[in-house]
Amino acid sequence: MDYKDLANLIFPEAKDISYYEEKYPERNLKEGAIVTRIAPSPTGFIHIGGLYQGLIAKKLAKQTEGVFFIRIEDTDQKRLIENGITEIIESMDKFGMNPDEGMINETESKGAYGPYRQSLRKEIYQAYAKYLIEQGKAYPCFCTPEELDSIRQKQEQAKIRPGYYGVWAKCRNLTVEEMAEKIKAGENYIIRFKSPGREDRKIKHHDLIKGNVDFPENDQDIVIIKGDGLPTYHFAHVVDDHLMRTTHVIRGDEWLSSVPLHLQLFHEMGFKPPKYAHIAPIMKNDNGNKRKLSKRKDPEAAVSYYVEMGIPKEAVTEYLLNIANSNFENWRRANKDASIDDFKLEISKMSVSGALFDMVKLLDVGKTVISKFTAEEVYEMAVEWAKEYDKNLADTLENNKEYALKVFGIERGNKKPRKDIAKWSDVRENISYMYDEMFDSQKQNYDYQVINDKEEINKILNLYINEYYDENDDKQTWFDKIKELSGRLGYAKEVKEFKENPDKYKAHVGDVSTVLRVALTARTNTPDMYEIMQILGKDRIKARFEKAIGI
């Protein structure tokens, strides 16, 4: 009985690894092309951090004419959720992150390096595990969870490093005959890697983001094949990224401390390891403590949150890019209309430590992004969002597209566009006073600020609509008339004049304007009143004034 016999006893059906090595050859890409991937577990919605990693990975691949693929890591059968894969793919799609290869829905995939779903790769992992067993580099372990527990307790009591290694690795020293006997007797077992490492030796690792890092060698005999026959993350990572010919592994920095293990596995398997880039997580300030954005506690951890809020994907992408490379902002200022694809991401410029998530800044990016859209684009995107989250708004907009375009066109398209919409969920509040049905269905609160006398307000409104307002006036004439009205009623025509001689006047032209604005829209802050009046038209202006006076 030798290792080979043992391997055959454990995995009688497994193919020789040469089969897979031939089936998945080196990729034929141009020099310097980067192959990256995103490898989520279908355990629920995509995390903003996952989107961030995917964005970096995809950009690196794109920039070098490489390949970006998606691999579903579903080896933990206990944590799977229904339609988990679809949900991931759909939310990636919403942010413009379509992979070149990988799963395209719950069961189908594209690309020549599949399957792209780990649970479908069981026989591949077993072939490679068998390969290790044949060489005496892996072995079956019969320890029960209870035994492992008691080992750990002993170690903790003795204050020594916990784990399955050295003298604690009971099963590694079993003879091949003993192992075979136990297997034949039907004992349960898993497969462990037989680590050649020593804890008192150091290894050097150069991480693309973290730089040079020294670690003790790995000496843990970690599990590679679990009781259900599926691999652990560590083993799957090594086999998959080798076979899928990944050149750069972009992942969260919670994996950094596993690097010694992974490098060792690559080495013992005889594979060339990929380059690693360990990305710092996006953090949140929680009562003065920094912590990772948490799926459970923070709604903004889920990418679906941004979709629901109607924060455009361009804004999320730009914000994330800014966290990745802080020179992005400068680039954006210098290239206002360039596509994000033209920005060259440099992985070496990524921050080593995690950034605090800043919603205020994200929304600011959102404002800027939306301000650059045309009225038509704003209309399309607002409608698309509203169809899902504000049906009534969607109907209103679609009922009269031409009108909606006018409304969205106010102060848009010029050099200093308005920046009043940061997300699509702002739209309703922003335009409701331009729609009579919305305006009339809400209880409006008229606060005229300085001029408060009801008689006086009536007088201003009546005089204005009957004697002054003319739809055909240009903006200058329109405003001159408001000044004229102001002067006639004893208000200063110029604000400055009023400030110099406050006793000479009742108030000033700004206060009169405010009366008109409030009567018209029931709010003190609006975009350009001239444009609003132009769109509303004289009859509706009059109706608004009457409504205001009637209250």
Next chain:
RNA sequence: GGCCCCGUGGUCAAGAGGUUAAGACAUCGCCCUUUCACGGCGGAGACAUGGGUUCGAUUCCCGUCGGGGUCACCA
């Protein structure tokens, strides 16, 4: 606790052995012949700390403190 990583304004962050220590968001003030938004100008605001090396350290080294990660048949 062991191991590893990190520490520049409120936040994201440039930066170099000698700088008036950038910029963006936020904040405050002024201006932009009516509000808001935009824009312009200006203000306030930072190198965690103690030692060393050095003519000189925020920058290099060590300690301390603080923060984060990791130590599963989860990824």
